[in-house]
Amino acid sequence: MTPTLFQGLLGASFYSLPPAVRALHDVRGRATYAGRATIVRGRNPLGRLCARVARLPAAREDVATAVTFDARPASETWHRDFGGQPMQSRLHREGRMLVERLGPLRFRFALHVQDDALWWRVGGVRLLGVLPLPASLFDRVYCREGEHAGRYTFQVEAALPLCGQLIHYEGWLEAVDPA
Template sequence: MDPVARVAATTGLVLPPAIEALHVVDGETRFQGRCEVTRGPSRLARMALWLGGFPQAAPDLPVTLLIQPGPDGGCTWRRDFGGHVTQSHLSVSDDGRAVIERFGPVRLRMSLWMQDGRLHYGIDRMHVLGLPMPRWLTPRSETSECQTEAGDFGFDVSASLPLIGLLIRYRGQLRPD
């Protein structure tokens, strides 16, 4: 079970089958699908995305998600957007009620909730190089996961900053490989 499924269980969230199938993993698991990537237009957004290793904008990309459980109870998510790889590590917060995601020197604490059949992620806090960032520098997220009408796993990931606007949005569908 990955950290998202563990936090959902701890907080009493009931996940739709396609979301549960992605997060309740047993060993290395691979999903494949397609997605659209939109990037913010500002120079600051482009610089932040370059530092974070995020993909370029594209209307239709093949995407592969490889989930690899780690010895610490967390897991590594390796996203391949048409040959561009973005990797992060997910774990459970000390209180068991939030997901921690690390992208290199950036650590995000995210709360989860269900609304209208979708699993939503909200960024509560951000640390860079171990230093807490003020709220005005913490990205806003409108990220959610769902089960599509076809029964696939659907995702809509977005992040923006108050003074910069949109950083990135990627959305699409995945199926087990």
Template sequence: MHMAVGRHPFPRVLGPAFATLPREVRETHLTRDRSEWVGRGSVERGGGPWSRLIARIFGFPRQAPDVEVRVVKTAVPRGEIWDRRFGEKTLRSQLSATPAGMTERFGPFTFRLGPHVTTDGALQYPVIAGRLGPLPLPGWFGNHPHG
């Protein structure tokens, strides 16, 4: 299977494993200019005080068992900008492939992600490190080597 990966972060970082994902999942990660994906989903959040604080800082949506989800992806020279809307709540980030893997930036926060395809074919991309500007975030901030 041949795919033009160009600036698309997921195929660049996943390499040959990208081809093992279901066709529908691959298509969502091959945006050429702009793509829009709409569906329904659930939002789960932690209940602890740090979890609530972090969710508030980033503007993450409230927990909801069933909510409309809309994701607009826009290809840019350094990756993709994702505008995610959960019900009435919207948040924006930029995903980029880097020599160290993949990063996702929310304003001054940048997270290094560890995307991988699980043995059952699911795509996961856990946070493995974070920074606020040039400062590394402490490990309890959600830095996990495996997600």
């Protein structure tokens, strides 16, 4: 069987992930997960503008959250819904990096497994797909995926120099329509 996008990127370390994280990244075809999230947005006006340009969701507490995954071996599309506010991204592989296109930005992430969690760390960013931005500007942008009480959990942080925090969101998901 052809490995999924995340299986191919992580290799053997994929199988050391908690079961809920493995299950989510073992999706083939289409699947929907649902749960709850809390979203915090920064207060800096420049940070708010950057968050708006990136089409990040508004601040909300304990909001109904759903993610529909359209997973192919070479790419995935994630359709997120935070209480009626959509956010979509496309992911694919470039060498050993996971590439996520979100709004006008194209992130390259290095993935690693540590302390029973999957971590995404920025290795490069391009604006509009062509203009490289210094990766050091994105040192405070990361994602942590884990498991708590049998549920898939996520935590995303995005903060930039001069802008401060753009967004922090975290929550949990469970399969409602597995592939």
